[in-house]
Amino acid sequence: MKFWGYRRSDGRVGIRNHVLILPACACGSESCRVVASQVQGAVNIVFNTGCSDVAANTAMSQKVLTGFACNPNVYGVVIIGLGCETVPHQELREKIQKMTDKPVVSFGIQEEGGTLKTIEKAVRAAREMAAEAALVQKEECDVSELLVAIECGGSDATSGIAANPAAGNMSDRFVDMGASTMMSETIEFIGGEHVLAKRGATPEIHDQIIRICQEYEEHLTKAGQNCRAGQPTPGNKAGGLSTLEEKSLGCIRKGGTRPVVEVIEQATQPTKKGAIIMDTAGYDIASVTSMAAGGCVVMVFTTGRGTPTGNAIMPVLKVTANKHTYQHMEDNMDVDLSGIIEGTETIEDGGQKLVDAVMQVSNGRLTKAEAYGFSDIAVDHVCRFI
Numbered sequence: 001m002k003f004w005g006y007r008r009s010d011g012r013v014g015i016r017n018h019v020l021i022l023p024a025c026a027c028g029s030e031s032c033r034v035v036a037s038q039v040q041g042a043v044n045i046v047f048n049t050g051c052s053d054v055a056a057n058t059a060m061s062q063k064v065l066t067g068f069a070c071n072p073n074v075y076g077v078v079i080i081g082l083g084c085e086t087v088p089h090q091e092l093r094e095k096i097q098k099m100t101d102k103p104v105v106s107f108g109i110q111e112e113g114g115t116l117k118t119i120e121k122a123v124r125a126a127r128e129m130a131a132e133a134a135l136v137q138k139e140e141c142d143v144s145e146l147l148v149a150i151e152c153g154g155s156d157a158t159s160g161i162a163a164n165p166a167a168g169n170m171s172d173r174f175v176d177m178g179a180s181t182m183m184s185e186t187i188e189f190i191g192g193e194h195v196l197a198k199r200g201a202t203p204e205i206h207d208q209i210i211r212i213c214q215e216y217e218e219h220l221t222k223a224g225q226n227c228r229a230g231q232p233t234p235g236n237k238a239g240g241l242s243t244l245e246e247k248s249l250g251c252i253r254k255g256g257t258r259p260v261v262e263v264i265e266q267a268t269q270p271t272k273k274g275a276i277i278m279d280t281a282g283y284d285i286a287s288v289t290s291m292a293a294g295g296c297v298v299m300v301f302t303t304g305r306g307t308p309t310g311n312a313i314m315p316v317l318k319v320t321a322n323k324h325t326y327q328h329m330e331d332n333m334d335v336d337l338s339g340i341i342e343g344t345e346t347i348e349d350g351g352q353k354l355v356d357a358v359m360q361v362s363n364g365r366l367t368k369a370e371a372y373g374f375s376d377i378a379v380d381h382v383c384r385f386i
Contacts, residue, residue, distance in 0.1 A: 001142070001143040001177060001359065002140050002141065002142060002143065003015070003140075003141055003143065003146070003359055003362040003363050004138040004139070004140060004141070004362075004363055004364070005138060005139065005141040005145065005362065006072070006073075006075070006136055006138060006139075007139055007141065008072050008100075008102075009100075009101050010100065012072040012145075012147075012295065013072055013141045013145040013146075013297070014071070014072030014073040014074070014297055015072075015073060015146075015297050015298060015315070015361065015362045015363075015364075016073040016074075016297075016313075016315070017041070017073070017075045017133050017136055018041065018042070018043045018073055018074050018075060018133075018312075018313065019039065019041050019042040019043070019074075019075055019076050019077075019078065019126055019129045019130045019133055020042075020043060020044070020045075020068060020069060020074045020076070020077045020078070020312075020313065021033075021035045021036045021039075021042050021043070021044040021077075021078050021080065021122070021126060022044075022045065022065060022068060022069060022077050022078065022079045022080070023044075023045065023046070023047045023050070023079075023080055023081070024050055024065070024079055024080065024081030024082070024085050024087065024088070024089040024092050024106070025047065025049070025050025025051045025081055025082055025085035025086070026047055026048050026049060026050055026051065027050075027051070027081075027082035027085070027109070028047070028050075028079075028080040028081050028082055028085075028089075028109065029044075029045075029046045029047050029048075030115075031080045031109060031115055031118055031119055031122070032044040032045070032046075032080050032122075033046065034119050035078065035080070035119055035122045035123050035126055036126075038119075038123045038126075038127075039123060039126040039127050039130050040130060041130040041133060041134065042078075042126050042130060043312040043313065043373075043375065044312065044375065045068065045312050045313075045375050045377050046375065046377060047061075047065070047377060047379075048377070048378075048379070049061050049379060049381065050065075050085050050086060050087070051082075051084075051085045051086050052086070053086065053381070057379075057381040058086050058087065060266075060267070060379060060380065060381060061087075061379055061381075062087055062092065062095065063266075063267045063268075063293065064267050064289060064290070064293045064379050065092060065293075066092070066095050066096050066099060066293075067267045067268075067269070067292070067293025067294060067295070068292065068293055068313055069096045069099075069100065069102070069104065070096070070099050070100050070102075070269070070295070071292060071293070071295055071296075071297070071313050071314065072295060072297055073297050073313050073314060074102065074313060075102065075103075075129070075132075075133035075136065076102050076103035076104065076129040076132070076133060077096060077102060077103070077104045077105075078104075078105055078106070078107075078122050078125050078126045078129065079092055079093055079096075079104065079105070079106035079107070080106070080107050080108075080109065080118060080122055081106065081107070081108045081109070082108065082109050082110060083108035083109060083110030083111050084110065088108070089106040089107065089108050090106060090108075092106065093105070093106040103129055103132070105125045105129075107121055107122050107125075142178070143174070143177045143178070143179050143359070144177060144178030144179050144273075145179070146174065146179040146180070146297065146298070146358075146362065147179070147180045147181075147182065147270070147295055147296045147297055148171070148174055148179065148180070148181045148182070148296065148297075148298055148299070148300065148358060149181075149182050149184075149288070149291040149292075149296035149298070149299035149300070149314065150167050150170075150171060150181055150182065150183050150254050150255065150299070150300050150301075150302075151183075151184070151185070151254075151284055151287055151288055151291070151299055151300070151301045151302070151316075152164060152167075152185075152188075152250075152251055152254055152284070152301070152302045152303065153284030153285075153301065153302075153303050153307050153309065154284075154303040154304060154305035154306055154307045155236055155247065155250065155251070155302075155303065155304050155305070156236065156238075156304030156305050156322060156325075157304065158304045158320070158321040158322045158338075158341055159250055159302055159303070159304040159321070160247070160249065160250020160251070160253060161250070161321075161341075162321035162337055162338075162340040162341050162347075162350070163254075163302035163303075163304065163319055163320060163321040163337050163340075163350075164250050164251065164253040164254035164302055165253045165254075165340075165347045165350075166302075166319075166321070166337050166340060166347055166350030166351050166353070166354060167253075167254040167256075167300055167302050167319065167351075167354060168253045168254050168255055168256035168257065168351075169256065169347050169348055169350065169351025169352075169354075170256075170300065170350075170351040170352075170354035170355050170358070171183075171254070171255055171256035171258070171275065172256040172257055172258050172351070173351055173352070173355050174355065174358075175256065175258040175274050175275050176258070178273065179273075180270065180272075180273045180274055180275075180276060181255070181256070181274075181275055181276065182270070182276045182277070182278055182291055182294065182296055183252075183254060183255035183275075183276070183277055183278070184266070184277065184278040184279070184280040184287040184290065184291060185251060185280060185281070185282045185284070185287050186212050186213060186216050186279050186280060186281070186282070187213075187216055187217075187281065187282035188247060188248050188251040188252075188282045189209070189212075189213050189248055189251065189252055190213050190216070190217060190248055191247075191248040191249070192248035192249040192251070192252050193209060193210055193213040193248075194210070195249065195252060196209055196252045196255070196260075196277075197209040197210050199255075199257065199258070199259055199260045199275070200259070200260050201259035201260060201261045201274075205260055205261070205262070205263060208263045209260065209263060209277065212263065212279045216279075236305075238305075254302060255275060255277070256275060258274065258275045259274065259275060260274075260275050260276070260277055261273070261274035261275060261276065262274070262276050262277070263276075263277045263278075263279060264276065264277070264278050264279065264294070265278070265279055266278055266279055266280040266281075266290040266293075266294075266380060267289075267290045267293035267294055268294055269294055269295045270294065270295070278290060278291060278294060280380060281380040283378060283380070284301075284307070284309065285309055285376045285377070285378040286378040286379065286380040288301070288309065288311050288314075288316065288376065289311070289376075289377050289378055289379060289380075290380065291314070292311050292313045292314040296314055297314060297315075297362075298314060298315050298317070298358055298361055298362060299311070299314055299315065299316045299317065300317050300319055300354055300357075300358065301316050301317060301318050301319060302319045302320070302321075303318060303319070303320050303325070303333075304320060304321070304322045304325060305322075305325060306320065306322075306325045306328070306329040306332060306333065307332070308329075308332045308369065308372075308374065309369065309374065309376045310367070310368075310369025310370060310372065310373075310374030310375065310376060311369075311374075311375060311376060311377075312373075312374075312375035315361050315366070315367045315369075315370045316367055316369050316370070316374075317334045317335060317354075317357055317358065317361060317367050318332055318333050318334045318335070318367070318368065318369065319333070319334065319335040319337060319354065319357075320333050320335075320336065320337065320338070321337040321338050321340050321341055321350075322338060322341075323336070323338035323341070323342070326338060331368065332368055332369070333368070334357065334367055334368055335353060335354065335357050337350045337353065337354075
């Protein structure tokens with residue numbers, strides 16, 4: 001199976017060719033938004049941090065920002081900082097330039113003399129970069145070059161018995177073709193981690209899956225918190241999920257059945273190909289953010305209750321097996337798998353439908369969230385690595 005993608009100098013393949021307007025801190029976000037609105041082919045993110053934080057959180061912010069810049073869907077980067085942020089925009093630029101040979105420029109609002117002067121210079125730089133990006137030719141690539149993220153959010157009873165198993169079937173199909181898939185949300189493995197751990201390709205990976213769940217729960221306990229206080233969410237309960245274990249058993253099904261070849265920290269690029277787990281928070285937007293920073297180029301996002309979320313860098317396909325949700329939120333939903341619930345489709349049919357949808361998006365079809373220009377960002381700041 002083939003698709004048309006953009007091959008980067010590091011060998012990875014993107015399915016989009018964005019010029020990313022990247023804030024070094026929250027104070028640069030609005031300027032980035034204005035710049036992106038003036039340049040065809042540019043996208044921006046709104047960042048809510050980057051200053052006045054502890055070292056571990058600053059490190060995570062930098063990891064996410066550099067990961068965004070290095071994502072294969074990005075051609076080049078224009079950074080806008082304020083000038084007094086914890087990590088100056090020049091330093092962020094240098095970090096990115098050490099990791100990739102993509103074009104990267106940066107500006108500081110205080111240094112340039114204010115917002116309008118900064119925007120003017122950044123727009124000129126972004127337009128020049130967009131003109132260069134337009135010269136990059138797509139080439140035919142094998143499906144084995146895809147890194148597909150899998151996420152669930154706003155889950156209900158149809159998620160665990162239909163949409164997630166179909167996503168798992170899709171994952172198995174991609175892995176069998178040599179591609180890679182990535183599942184996250186560690187806290188939503190708890191109660192079913194022993195089942196998921198059996199998929200570990202080695203005893204070490206088995207133990208690692210158990211350990212990341214233990215560490216997450218222990219961290220919350222030390223902070224005087226209980227993960228069961230927020231899981232399942234009120235929406236999950238209204239949708240028919242009664243316990244954390246029930247939610248977790250449904251959640252892990254979206255990862256399929258193939259051996260897990262690697263467990264990585266959040267916002268980290270994988271080093272192996274196959275079925276991968278990223279150790280992230282349970283908040284879906286934070287997980288989406290981390291997987292985009294980890295290099296995923298497209299995401300399949302299952303939802304029973306419905307969600308509009310999207311990501312500026314990585315197209316997000318919204319999938320539901322709840323007929324009412326698909327009809328009621330058709331503006332947001334990309335794929336209807338309700339036939340599985342109704343008995344007119346099988347899990348295997350749903351898996352193939354998702355493979356086909358991913359390949360269409362990989363060949364240029366816009367997801368609904370992408371067409372709207374949605375860009376949801378959330379960085380997991382729990383100081384877990386201090």
